[in-house]
Amino acid sequence: MPPPPPPSGRKNNLGRQNRRPYPPRRPAANAPENGVSPAQQPARPVSVATGALEEPKAMDPRRLYSTSAGESEAKPFKSLGNTLDESLLAGLDKMGFEYMSPVQQKVLTELPSLSSDCLVQAKTGTGKTAAFLLPAIQNLLSAPPTSRLPKGKVGILAICPTRELALQIAKECTRITQSLPQQLECHTAFGGTSRALSLKIFLAGNPTILVATPGRLNDILSEAAVREKFSHLKTVVLDEADRMLDAGFAPAIHTILSHLPSKTQSPGWQGMCFSATLPPKVSDVVKCVLYPGYTRLSTIDPNEAPTIDRVPQYSIVVPSPREQFPALLALVEAEYAAAPAPKEFKAIVFGTTANGVALLYDVFKAALPAFTHFELHSRMSQPARTRTTTAFKNVASGILFASDVVGRGMDFPNTGLVVQLGLPSSEEQYIHRVGRTARAGKDGRAVTILFSNEAFFVKTNRALPIKPYPTPVTSDLEKYQAQIDKAFTLVDDEAKAKAYQAFLGYNKTYLKKLQLDAKGLVQLANGYARAMGCAEIPLIEKKTIGKMGLKGVPGLNIGVAGRRL
């Protein structure tokens, strides 16, 4: 379907006549580094009467009941008058949360008590955040006078993997508690912010709820005054529990738990573990936060695909990394052209590494200047990450190039397309990334672009309903290749060198699965460098080559800061 003709009929950036620049081109002069433009249109409507941004329309969770296991009929929150405090119900009402989503209904009506330990699984974007916040907050509100939380003590600790997610959970918490007669303070603790300042605010404040990432939490728990704040802890939540207990985070979680009051000594605290993916091995490790005999709840039928049913999922396989760039360009054009009217095209493109994502952002900004682009990865400063997160949550249209810092848990309303460029590191990672679309009962699509060695991912994950992309978008890649080659001339060499090194580092981990040896990997990476238009293979320091385990592999260009050795 051809894109709609622009009123002016002027030539657009894609080198075609009659294509309306969409979203509107933003002025180059104020294009800031992180891709957040002050000119972006808010997705939320502006009230005609007040000119203020209106609250986003909440989803209708009744749409989530058709396919989920268990309850088949949605009940309104107000049916929980005996379970939830009136002020919480009032807060939910202000948020536009009328009906419970399946996971909320299960947790609030099927747990033996709201303070029971639980392991809960529900698909992405179906309201798990409120499903753990509501019981935990209700427990604080209904505690008998003898076990009421003393002022200044933390009652609820929620731990999650990323800074962006911590902020999002804290925001949801503030909205849920907005109608309480006495405001509950919800604090956050995560890296990339001033430790001294956030510690000062935490210690001087009255933080009833703390949402934290493991690194910073571990760090501040070394202070006796901080540990003292947790002396009356009532609930510990592990959001994205499988991630929080995997080999990367588990040591930090265990140290954190060693600083908290013992779970086994009376009165103990409630443990809650939530995720969309709970591989069987999680059952072995959750015992650090859950008592044996904990309640397990799931809204996912074990025979169902683990992803949201409303997301058609496709793959595009190209011969080599070189073709991934034009294939993405062709895909964006095709998906944009097919986007439903009124034209709103909001997409997230996941890359495999932070430097790879930075490169994608640079090249697509040059290749598709009519779109609004965003980048989000761990190489950016925290303020830039936070600004971009907020901006992308609020835009109606745009493309976010992201690494896994927003792969799990993040809610970017109305994202209609998720693209994964390169090999997802696991089935779980794939599922969570796909879950950034079709949230809150909306529709969405997901496409994974792989080069031939990566194509095994589709074959080895048969539970995933991935089909070949339905139209031959890659039949004329040469046309798009020319556009990509031109765009790469505008990308600086340092960004290319970093992306090259990251490509080697990432794929080195998957040599066996990619059916490559070290020499083959270097050849592949060198092809990737040529695809980026590098005049020569980027230099890599000897010690970096050693760290990557690529010492002595032919084809590498060893050198330091522009000097070949």
Ligand SMILES: Nc1ncnc2c1ncn2[C@@H]1O[C@H](COP(=O)(O)OP(=O)(O)OP(=O)(O)O)[C@@H](O)[C@H]1O
């Ligand atoms: N009962 C409800 N009614 C209306 N909207 C809701 C309801 N519950 C949650 N939402 C909204 O649905 C969206 C998804 O919720 P949430 O982020 O909690 O999903 P999740 O299951 O935690 O997702 P993920 O698995 O990606 O972490 C959010 O925008 C949230 O505000």
